[in-house]
Amino acid sequence: MKRFKYDNDVILAPMVRMGTLPFRLLCLDYGCDIAYSEEIVDTKLLQCRRVENPVFGTIDYVHTDGEIIFRTHPDEAERVVLQIGTAVPEQAAAVAAMMERDIAGLDINMGCPKDYSVKGGMGAALLKNPELIEQILRQCRAVFSKSLTCKIRLLPRMEDTLELVKRIETTGVDALAVHGRTKEERPRHVNNCEAIRIIASTISIPVIANGGSADVHSYEDIEKFRLACGASSVMLARAVQRNPSLFRKEGQLPREQMISDYMKKAIDFDCSYRNTKYAIQQLFGDTSTPRGQQFLATRDFREICEIFHYEKYYDEQIRLRGRDPNDQSLEDRG
Ligand code: FNR
Numbered sequence: 595m596k597r598f599k600y601d602n603d604v605i606l607a608p609m610v611r612m613g614t615l616p617f618r619l620l621c622l623d624y625g626c627d628i629a630y631s632e633e634i635v636d637t638k639l640l641q642c643r644r645v646e647n648p649v650f651g652t653i654d655y656v657h658t659d660g661e662i663i664f665r666t667h668p669d670e671a672e673r674v675v676l677q678i679g680t681a682v683p684e685q686a687a688a689v690a691a692m693m694e695r696d697i698a699g700l701d702i703n704m705g706c707p708k709d710y711s712v713k714g715g716m717g718a719a720l721l722k723n724p725e726l727i728e729q730i731l732r733q734c735r736a737v738f739s740k741s742l743t744c745k746i747r748l749l750p751r752m753e754d755t756l757e758l759v760k761r762i763e764t765t766g767v768d769a770l771a772v773h774g775r776t777k778e779e780r781p782r783h784v785n786n787c788e789a790i791r792i793i794a795s796t797i798s799i800p801v802i803a804n805g806g807s808a809d810v811h812s813y814e815d816i817e818k819f820r821l822a823c824g825a826s827s828v829m830l831a832r833a834v835q836r837n838p839s840l841f842r843k844e845g846q847l848p849r850e851q852m853i854s855d856y857m858k859k860a861i862d863f864d865c866s867y868r869n870t871k872y873a874i875q876q877l878f879g880d881t882s883t884p885r886g887q888q889f890l891a892t893r894d895f896r897e898i899c900e901i902f903h904y905e906k907y908y909d910e911q912i913r914l915r916g917r918d919p920n921d922q923s924l925e926d927r928g
Pocket residue numbers: 607608609610611612631632633677703704705706745773804805806807808829830831832833835
């Protein structure tokens with residue numbers, strides 16, 4: 595089974611709300627090598643059934659309440675990594691086994707400091723429990739033959755961090771992503787590239803450096819960040835949330851172009867109004883302009899389309915799907 599080597603790869607980091615199918619495909623089109631999904635909690639996925647959707651050519655994991663929890667498309671099949679939140683090895687392994695055919699890799703979130711994660715014992719809460727980390731990774735490895743990674747933050751003490759990463763290495767993961775901040779540190783704090791460098795020189799599996807967005811303003815900066823961390827690959831979140839064309843070797847694109855490219859994919863894959871608005875708001879940057887204000891005032895998907903001159907295309911697509919473009923009640927499924 596083919597697995598990623600994580601050798602000089604440039605990766606879209608997992609981002610809740612942002613890392614859904616349209617944005618992942620956009621980033622892959624622009625040149626990123628691997629696209630991580632937003633974090634999805636294991637229990638939610640385990641309540642889903644798999645549906646091959648002929649309307650969009652997608653594979654959907656649909657919750658019992660009808661919500662699409664994970665949507666993927668053959669165009670990303672070789673390059674998409676699903677990130678899950680978990681605190682239960684058996685559940686993580688059940689997700690791994692259930693989803694293996696539709697994803698190129700699986701990642702376990704061990705860095706999220708948000709309350710909803712930590713309270714459930716997931717995300718950064720796992721960092722305090724190396725035994726559980728080991729069990730989760732071993733049980734996933736036993737049933738999952740594709741790329742397996744986890745994404746951690748630094749522990750307050752470097753000795754503890756090194757002990758943890760050595761333990762993670764023994765589980766058979768293909769790579770380790772390291773955000774160079776502790777659970778308590780916020781994005782304004784300096785990312786600890788030196789700590790990532792020490793980790794990379796301590797273990798022999800590839801290390802994916804993360805946390806460097808503040809210093810990434812060009813394609814060349816991505817490689818500078820990798821070298822500063824002595825890492826094998828780089829994973830980017832905030833920098834590409836604002837400007838996914840940073841993934842382009844050929845150079846960056848104007849905002850209008852990126853928004854237009856995103857908009858088309860959001861229509862093609864029936865992205866929800868709320869998600870589309872959130873993603874475009876990030877791409878928009880400054881919304882204090884008259885156009886920005888007009889955008890913020892939109893109340894449904896079609897109104898967003900109107901701002902970016904996509905209403906004709908949207909109406910055509912909606913009619914092809916046998917729906918009425920003026921019926922907005924159908925579109926917002928969260
Ligand atoms: C994140 N981050 C994050 N991390 C994770 O492991 N799973 C997730 O679902 C999310 N969600 C998320 C949403 C948004 C909007 C942001 C900005 C960030 C953290 C992210 O992957 C990354 O670790 C940090 O943002 C640091 O990397 P950058 O931004 O400096 O490249």
